[in-house]
Each structure stands twice: as structure tokens, then as C-alpha cells.
Amino acid sequence: MQFNDNDIDWLSDLLAAVAVQEIMPRFRQLGTGDIKQKTSALDLVTEADTSAERVITARLRERYPDAFVLGEEACELDASLLGKLKDAPLAFIIDPVDGTYNFATGVPLFGVMLAVVVNGETVAGIIHDPVGKDWIIGVKGAGSHIRSAFNVRQKVSVAPPAAVSEMLGAISWQFLADPLRSTLARNHAKCKASFGFRCAAHEYRLIASGNAHFAVFNKLMPWDHLAGVLIHREAGGHAARFDGSAYLPRHLDGGLLIAPDKANWQDLRRTLWSE
Structure with a gap:
């Protein structure tokens, strides 16, 4: 299956479903053994990161068997995966829990991020907020919008230029x-x-x-x-x-x-x- 703009809602719903299944049940419920340090005390990984990435990756590979899927935690185990992104006709890039330090310390500012890259160019981006239960979404040539938990869509624009x-x-x-x-x-x-x-x-x-x-x-x-x-x-x-x-x-x-x-x-x- 090839990616097209009609897949955006499916991808958005996937991120939300995995957040409900794998991320939010662990929020403020992590034990000390569920949190590991990577490069520093501010660079952490939790069971929510690894579990969410595993499920998202599996679902993407079912729907897009020929696509390259690059997840942050998979790359932590095999850094050579980074080099494969530039040659992939279709790639999905996942950050299963962006803001892991916040998540691990109980601060409700974290998100699930997914980018779609086609022949070396980013063509779509989705950021899901599991706490607010909504998304901000951009598609190449189509602008960006917030999709609410009630499926209301509102265009967004950057701030006007300023001093x-x-x-x-x-x-x-x-x-x-x-x-x-x-x-x-x-x-x-x-x-x-x-x-x-x-x-x-x-x-x-x-x-x-x-x-x-x-x-x-x-x-x-x-x-x-x-x-x-x-x-x-x-x-x-x-x-x-x-x-x-x-x-x-x-x-x-x-x-x-x-x-x-x-x-x-x-x-x-x-x-x-x-x-």
C-alpha cells in the first residue's frame, strides 16, 4: 500500500489508540525499574516509550509492508538505522513519547510524533497530545490544522512577524x-x-x-x-x-x-x- 493524504486520519487515530493502550496507563504509575537513563539524567527512556514504539511499528508494517520505519528507541539499539532513511522511498519516523523526562516525572507535557518521508522529503507530520486528546497535523501543500478530540478541525498559522x-x-x-x-x-x-x-x-x-x-x-x-x-x-x-x-x-x-x-x-x- 502506498501512502496518500487520505491516510492521515488513520495514522492520527493509530497514535491516539496506542497512547490510550500503552502510554496513559503508565503515566504517574512508573516504578523505578520502568525508567532508564540514556545519555544523561535528562535523557530517559521508559516502558511507555518502548511499548508504544513497538505497537506503532507493528501496525505500520502491517499496513505498509514495503515502508521503512524508524523509531527513536530502535535506533538507540541500532544506530545504523539512521543511515537508511535517506534511501527509503517511503519512511515513517516515530517518537513514541517526546518529552520523556516530563512523562517520567509526572508532568503532563509530552506527545507522540510521527513524520512521513517520501524519497527524502517530509510530506506530513502529526503530533498527538495524549493528555488533551487532540492533534496538530501538517500536510505538504495543504497547510496545518488542529484536530480536536471531537473531530473539529481548525487551521493554524504562525504568529505575525514581530520585532x-x-x-x-x-x-x-x-x-x-x-x-x-x-x-x-x-x-x-x-x-x-x-x-x-x-x-x-x-x-x-x-x-x-x-x-x-x-x-x-x-x-x-x-x-x-x-x-x-x-x-x-x-x-x-x-x-x-x-x-x-x-x-x-x-x-x-x-x-x-x-x-x-x-x-x-x-x-x-x-x-x-x-x-
């Missing part, structure tokens, strides 16, 4: 090294205000729906950003790597700055990086 001094934005500090870390920290004070959810799923949702202006990310794993960047772009926004080049599914480094439009991207790049 940097009036912007609300997020910078992911934990993956930045000095001197850039200190430079961005100092210059972030030139903005109106900051936020940090420790969850790309909710950060992308906030920005794509026009309720914040920008974000800076340094670690570019595909499951963290492909869905969100596509949703943000279809909502009218502009995203690029720190050097101004386009962000593509194969990129794992180079940083990422997302903004309301290209002119604001340039304003932010100039202001936040100024010495």
Missing part, C-alpha cells in the same frame, strides 16, 4: 556548548520572554499555532524535528539550519532556528548570535 524585542521563544540549552551557549543565553534577554517545555512536541505546537515566535535547537534527531518543522512550515513559518541552509531529513547536525518568516529568521540570527 525581536517583542518575541517569545525557546532555546534548548542542554545540547549547546560554549561559547555559543553563553552567547545565546546573554542575547535571549533581548527578547520579550522565554519558555522551555523540555518537549519539542509542545514547543512546535505552541509556535505553529501562533502563540510563540521562535525556537533554537542544536541536536537534530529526525524523530524530534521532522514532523514539527513540516507542521510549522505549512502554518506559514520559516526554518533553517544555523548557516541558513534548508533542513532535510538526512541532517543530524548544523542546528535549527525556526521563526515566523525568513526576515524574522534573519533578525533572530543576527540578534541572538551577536558578540
Whole structure:
């Protein structure tokens, strides 16, 4: 079976069903043996992550037997899977629980993310909120919308362009090294205000729906950003790597700055990086 836009609701419903089955029953119910540390005390994996990814992967392979499925936890066990994404005619990229630190500590800010990549290009992105029981969805050429728990669909747009001094934005500090870390920290004070959810799923949702202006990310794993960047772009926004080049599914480094439009991207790049 080939992917087409009519599959978006099926994929969205799959994420929601797995969240009900594998994620929410474990929320605030995890024992110490259900949480494991990966690279740091802020980089965790739980039984909800592994179980949800296993079920989503199995369902995708049943429906799309020829597709490549890349999940965060599978890649943790076999890093060579990352290299296969660029050659896949059809790929699904899964983050079973984005915001695992929040999930593991009982904070209700986490999401399930899925991106669809066709011949090296992201064509759809879905972010499901298991707590709010809704989705933010983007499809290439068709815009982005929020689908409510009651199946009401509402188009979303990024915030209007603004002066940097009036912007609300997020910078992911934990993956930045000095001197850039200190430079961005100092210059972030030139903005109106900051936020940090420790969850790309909710950060992308906030920005794509026009309720914040920008974000800076340094670690570019595909499951963290492909869905969100596509949703943000279809909502009218502009995203690029720190050097101004386009962000593509194969990129794992180079940083990422997302903004309301290209002119604001340039304003932010100039202001936040100024010495």
C-alpha cells in the first residue's frame, strides 16, 4: 500500500489508540525499574516509550509492508538505522513519547510524533497530545490544522512577524556548548520572554499555532524535528539550519532556528548570535 493524504486520519487515530493502550496507563504509575537513563539524567527512556514504539511499528508494517520505519528507541539499539532513511522511498519516523523526562516525572507535557518521508522529503507530520486528546497535523501543500478530540478541525498559522524585542521563544540549552551557549543565553534577554517545555512536541505546537515566535535547537534527531518543522512550515513559518541552509531529513547536525518568516529568521540570527 502506498501512502496518500487520505491516510492521515488513520495514522492520527493509530497514535491516539496506542497512547490510550500503552502510554496513559503508565503515566504517574512508573516504578523505578520502568525508567532508564540514556545519555544523561535528562535523557530517559521508559516502558511507555518502548511499548508504544513497538505497537506503532507493528501496525505500520502491517499496513505498509514495503515502508521503512524508524523509531527513536530502535535506533538507540541500532544506530545504523539512521543511515537508511535517506534511501527509503517511503519512511515513517516515530517518537513514541517526546518529552520523556516530563512523562517520567509526572508532568503532563509530552506527545507522540510521527513524520512521513517520501524519497527524502517530509510530506506530513502529526503530533498527538495524549493528555488533551487532540492533534496538530501538517500536510505538504495543504497547510496545518488542529484536530480536536471531537473531530473539529481548525487551521493554524504562525504568529505575525514581530520585532525581536517583542518575541517569545525557546532555546534548548542542554545540547549547546560554549561559547555559543553563553552567547545565546546573554542575547535571549533581548527578547520579550522565554519558555522551555523540555518537549519539542509542545514547543512546535505552541509556535505553529501562533502563540510563540521562535525556537533554537542544536541536536537534530529526525524523530524530534521532522514532523514539527513540516507542521510549522505549512502554518506559514520559516526554518533553517544555523548557516541558513534548508533542513532535510538526512541532517543530524548544523542546528535549527525556526521563526515566523525568513526576515524574522534573519533578525533572530543576527540578534541572538551577536558578540
